[in-house]
Structure formats: structure tokens, C-alpha cells
Amino acid sequence: MKIEVRGLDAYFRSTHALRSVSLGVPANTVLAIIGPSGCGKSTFVRCINRMHELVPGARQTGQIFVDGKDLHARGVDPVDLRRRVGMVFQRPNPFPTMSIYDNVVAGLRLNGIGGDHAELVEKSLRQAALWDEVKDRLHTSALSLSGGQQQRLCIARALAIGPEVMLMDEPASALDPIATAKIEELIRELRQQLTIVIVTHNMQQAARVSDHTAFFYMGELIEHGETEQIFTNPREPRTEDYVTGKFG
Amino acid sequence: MGEVAARHAEPSGGRSSRTNLPDRAWAVSLTVFGAAVLVVAGVIVGALWFVAAPAVKTLGLWNFVGSRQWDVTRDLYGALPFIYGTLVTSAVALIIALPVSVGLAVFLTEMAPARLRVVVSFPISLLAGIPSVVYGLWGLFVLVPLLRKPIEPWLARTHFPLFSGAPIGLGYLAAGVILAIMILPTITTISIEVLRTVPGSLREAALALGATRWEAIRIAVLPYSRAGIVGATILGLGRALGETMAVTMVIGNSPTISASLFAPGYSLPAVIANEFAEASGSLQTGALAALGLILFAVTLLLNVIARLLVRVSQKGPARVAA
Numbered sequence: 001m002k003i004e005v006r007g008l009d010a011y012f013r014s015t016h017a018l019r020s021v022s023l024g025v026p027a028n029t030v031l032a033i034i035g036p037s038g039c040g041k042s043t044f045v046r047c048i049n050r051m052h053e054l055v056p057g058a059r060q061t062g063q064i065f066v067d068g069k070d071l072h073a074r075g076v077d078p079v080d081l082r083r084r085v086g087m088v089f090q091r092p093n094p095f096p097t098m099s100i101y102d103n104v105v106a107g108l109r110l111n112g113i114g115g116d117h118a119e120l121v122e123k124s125l126r127q128a129a130l131w132d133e134v135k136d137r138l139h140t141s142a143l144s145l146s147g148g149q150q151q152r153l154c155i156a157r158a159l160a161i162g163p164e165v166m167l168m169d170e171p172a173s174a175l176d177p178i179a180t181a182k183i184e185e186l187i188r189e190l191r192q193q194l195t196i197v198i199v200t201h202n203m204q205q206a207a208r209v210s211d212h213t214a215f216f217y218m219g220e221l222i223e224h225g226e227t228e229q230i231f232t233n234p235r236e237p238r239t240e241d242y243v244t245g246k247f248g
Numbered sequence: 249m250g251e252v253a254a255r256h257a258e259p260s261g262g263r264s265s266r267t268n269l270p271d272r273a274w275a276v277s278l279t280v281f282g283a284a285v286l287v288v289a290g291v292i293v294g295a296l297w298f299v300a301a302p303a304v305k306t307l308g309l310w311n312f313v314g315s316r317q318w319d320v321t322r323d324l325y326g327a328l329p330f331i332y333g334t335l336v337t338s339a340v341a342l343i344i345a346l347p348v349s350v351g352l353a354v355f356l357t358e359m360a361p362a363r364l365r366v367v368v369s370f371p372i373s374l375l376a377g378i379p380s381v382v383y384g385l386w387g388l389f390v391l392v393p394l395l396r397k398p399i400e401p402w403l404a405r406t407h408f409p410l411f412s413g414a415p416i417g418l419g420y421l422a423a424g425v426i427l428a429i430m431i432l433p434t435i436t437t438i439s440i441e442v443l444r445t446v447p448g449s450l451r452e453a454a455l456a457l458g459a460t461r462w463e464a465i466r467i468a469v470l471p472y473s474r475a476g477i478v479g480a481t482i483l484g485l486g487r488a489l490g491e492t493m494a495v496t497m498v499i500g501n502s503p504t505i506s507a508s509l510f511a512p513g514y515s516l517p518a519v520i521a522n523e524f525a526e527a528s529g530s531l532q533t534g535a536l537a538a539l540g541l542i543l544f545a546v547t548l549l550l551n552v553i554a555r556l557l558v559r560v561s562q563k564g565p566a567r568v569a570a
Binding site: 079087095096110111154 | 455459
């Protein structure tokens with residue numbers, strides 16, 4: 001297992017956002033997290049790169065292992081962890097004052113990664129299927145890109161520092177169908193090199209891109225299994241109600 | 249009333265002059281208010297010009313602006329020492345206040361717990377309300393003696409040309425430090441507001457890339473707020489340039505130009521305030537009015553430069569969508 005979560009509870013002040021969640025994600029697979037709004041999907045992925053603990057009043061108990069190492073063990077630096085566990089957010093958030101090139105390089109500079117930056121930029125932008133669209137204007141503002149391009153730029157920025165795990169928090173929810181299709185294709189390709197956890201409220205998307213699916217409801221993990229099984233033959237009635245659109 | 253309402257209800261929208269009447273009345277009255285601002289500014293400049301013009305003509309414009317002699321008994325009037333004093337003290341004030349203010353604003357918005365922010369920002373805004381004459385008194389009784397001993401002798405040991413000469417306390421440095429304290433709340437409170445508009449998503453973008461808190465501030469927060477912080481600095485600078493009372497009390501009031509910050513000097517507003525009431529003859533009065541015009545021009549010029557700086561720094565990648 002690339003990621004192993006055991007008995008994870010997460011809180012925001014008095015709100016109990018995640019209740020005793022346990023699951024594993026094998027290497028080079030895509031796990032989709034589905035569930036209605038407020039079910040703890042985002043909190044769950046934000047625990048995996050320790051972004052959750054940055055929110056004032058947030059805390060968590062339980063264990064998360066990446067490559068068998070406990071994230072909360074002594075001596076684990078969250079800054080180092082986030083270099084290995086990248087994240088893409090719901091809304092594209094390129095650095096608005098930087099060019100396309102500088103956005104991709106930002107993580108390399110932050111982490112003191114040397115080497116041929118121009119080459120790494122090209123490689124990352126190609127991986128993010130953005131290279132052909134931007135190769136002639138790498139030094140223009142990142143904000144000159146469309147929303148879908150900005151999101152792929154954010155993916156390229158996250159890929160540049162060479163993460164092993166990529167967390168995606170509804171990466172296509174602010175995008176149009178064509179841009180969404182590109183992101184989904186990208187996810188299927190990135191699985192060759194990375195382990196991906198993607199939060200989505202779009203069940204078709206989960207069915208299209210993931211190997212495994214986890215259904216969260218009210219902070220609890222209701223069901224977790226192979227994507228096909230979750231969508232065609234769910235064991236839990238609540239899962240069935242959700243995937244067939246009876247609620248949510 | 250009823251008729252107007254009925255016309256509004258018409259599906260065609262009824263763009264007759266009657267329904268437009270309230271709109272027009274608004275537009276006209278707001279235009280008048282807006283124009284009034286320009287008229288007031290124009291009248292002030294005009295009145296100063298009326299008083300200043302004969303004196304400047306007598307003295308010669310370049311002789312007036314370029315001369316460093318100001319000797320009322322010999323009817324010598326040169327503006328340079330005052331322009332110099334105003335610029336130097338404001339520069340000292342900015343050099344001290346800008347890093348402290350921005351640092352404080354960053355600390356309070358990015359690092360400090362919310363409760364501390366409230367506790368600290370209240371006295372900061374209180375500082376902005378202290379009358380400048382009180383700052384002047386504090387300067388005379390506390391700051392000037394402190395500068396005389398130990399600060400200025402200690403600075404003199406650096407052998408930096410700016411810190412040379414007799415450590416008398418009164419002078420450019422004292423005025424600059426007082427001004428720094430006076431503009432600190434302005435720059436700090438506005439910078440806090442600016443920093444609070446930085447979207448959390450940018451901070452998270454940096455942190456998720458493996459940035460430390462400080463790195464996130466450096467690559468995501470500060471670049472986004474640059475234009476706003478420059479704006480805050482312009483406002484602070486405006487106050488520093490025009491400040492009269494506190495500067496008069498600690499600058500030493502000597503119409504000379506010295507390279508050392510320890511030396512006493514003079515500033516444009518200070519000399520106007522000190523000499524205008526006892527000005528003898530139209531030449532001195534006119535020269536003082538001309539100093540007022542120069543102050544106006546200096547303020548305007550620095551504002552324009554600062555605004556251009558913002559525009560240039562926003563060109564290209566820096567233009568930020570809302």
C-alpha cells in the first residue's frame with residue numbers, strides 16, 4: 001500500500017469532520033472519493049499532506065502511512081512531506097504575479113531542486129498536456145490562460161517537483177466539459193507514475209478515472225471497493241442511494 | 249410620483265426625459281460635488297500663486313528654487329534648504345517605517361493568532377490619532393535626549409558620512425524618526441487590510457508545493473499585495489511631507505543643507521508655519537507662499553511617481569484578477 005490510513009478522526013474545533021476512517025491506496029492506482037457536500041471528502045485528502053492541521057482549530061487523531069512511514073512520527077517535516085505528496089485544488093490557483101514558466105519553476109526553486117529547469121518545465125507541461133498550447137508564450141502571465149489551462153498549469157507545477165502521490169480536490173469542478181475531459185485523460189495517464197487520490201462530486205467522473213472508490217457520508221467511510229463494484233453492485237444501501245442519485 | 253412609477257412599469261422602459269429626471273439631477277449634483285474638489289484645489293493654488301508670483305519674479309525662479317541662502321535680514325530667499333530638509337526627513341521616515349510597518353502587518357495577518365491581532369491593532373490605530381504637537385513634545389523630551397546620548401555617538405562610530413558631526417539631537421534624524429512613528433500606523437493598518445484580501449488559495453498553493461510559512465509569504469502573499477502596499481506607502485509619505493508641527497519642534501529650524509543626518513535643518517511646512525505670522529514685507533510673504541507651492545508640487549510629483557511605480561509593477565504578470 002502506498003497510502004495506509006488507520007482510524008483517522010479529524011476535527012474543526014467542535015465539529016467532528018471525519019470519524020474513524022481506515023483505508024489503503026495501492027501504488028499507481030487512482031482512488032476516487034465521492035459523497036455529498038460536507039461529508040469530509042476534502043478534509044480526508046487534506047490530512048494526507050498535513051494541510052488540514054494548518055487550519056486554526058483543526059486537529060486529528062489516528063495514523064496515516066505513506067510508504068509505511070507514519071506522517072505524524074517525530075522528525076517528519078510537513079514541508080518535506082508536501083514535496084512528496086502534491087496537491088491540486090478545486091479552483092485553479094496559479095501565482096498571479098508569475099509567468100507560466102515561473103509558476104512551474106516555483107516549486108523547484110522553493111525546494112532547491114537544481115538541474116535544467118527549462119527541460120523540467122517542458123517535461124512537466126507535456127505531462128500536464130499543456131505544452132503545445134503554451135510553448136510560445138511561456139513568459140506571459142499565468143492569468144492569460146483559460147480556467148482549464150490554468151488548472152493544467154497547476155498540475156504541471158505540482159508535477160515539476162516530482163511527487164509520488166497526487167491529491168486532487170475536485171480538480172475539474174470549476175471547468176467546462178472539454179477541459180474536464182482533458183484533466184480526466186491526464187489522470188489516467190499520470191497513474192503510470194503516481195498514486196492519485198481524487199475528490200469528486202461527479203460520479204461519472206469517479207467511474208471514468210478511478211480504480212477504487214470510497215463513499216463518504218457524514219464524516220464516515222461508508223463503503224470502499226473497486227470502482228466497478230461500487231457503481232454496479234454496492235453492498236451498502238446508502239451507497240446505492242447515492243450512486244443512483246436518490247440523495248446528495 | 250405615481251406617474252413616474254407608472255412609466256417605469258411600462259414594458260418599453262419609457263426612456264423619456266421625465267423618467268430620467270432623478271437620474272439627471274443625481275448626475276448633475278454629483279458632478280458639481282466632484283468639480284468642487286477641483287475648484288477648491290485650484291483656488292488654493294491660485295491664491296498662493298497670486299501672493300507668490302511677484303516675489304518669485306523679483307527673485308528669479310531658478311535663483312529662488314536653486315539658492316541655499318535664506319536670510320531674511322539681507323532679503324535673501326532660497327528654497328533649497330527646505331526642499332532638501334523635507335525630502336531627507338521623509339526619506340528617513342520611510343526607510344524606518346516601511347519595513348517595520350510591513351513586517352508588523354505581515355506578522356499580524358499571517359503569523360499572530362486572531363486575538364493578538366485585535367489586541368495589537370487597536371493601539372496602532374490609536375497612534376494615528378495622537379495630535380502632532382504631542383508627538384513634537386515627546387520628541388523634545390524623550391527622543392532628542394536619547395539621540396544625543398547614546399544613539400548618535402553610537403551611530404557616529406560607524407564612520408558613515410551620514411552619521412557625522414556633533415551629536416546635538418535636534419536635526420534631520422530626530423525629525424525623520426518622529427515622522428516614521430507618525431506614519432507607521434497609516435502604513436500598517438492599510439497594509440493589514442491589503443494583506444487580508446490575499447486569497448487563501450494562493451497561500452495554500454505555496455504550502456502544498458512544500459513552502460514554509462515564510463516562503464509562502466514571500467512567493468504568494470507579498471507579490472499579490474505589492475500594489476496595495478505601495479498605495480499605503482504613498483499615503484504615509486503624503487503625511488510625512490506635509491507634517492508641520494512635530495517636525496518644527498525637533499528639526500532644529502536652521503536653513504542650511506548638511507550631508508549629515510545629525511545636523512539641524514528645516515522643512516517646507518516648518519518654515520512657513522514659523523515665519524509667516526511675523527513676515528515683514530511682501531517679498532518674504534511671497535517667498536513663503538512660493539514655498540507652499542513647492543510643497544504642493546513635491547507632494548504631487550511623488551504621488552505621480554508612486555502611482556507610475558504601481559502601474560509599472562502591475563504591468564505584465566502582476567495584473568491581478570478579482
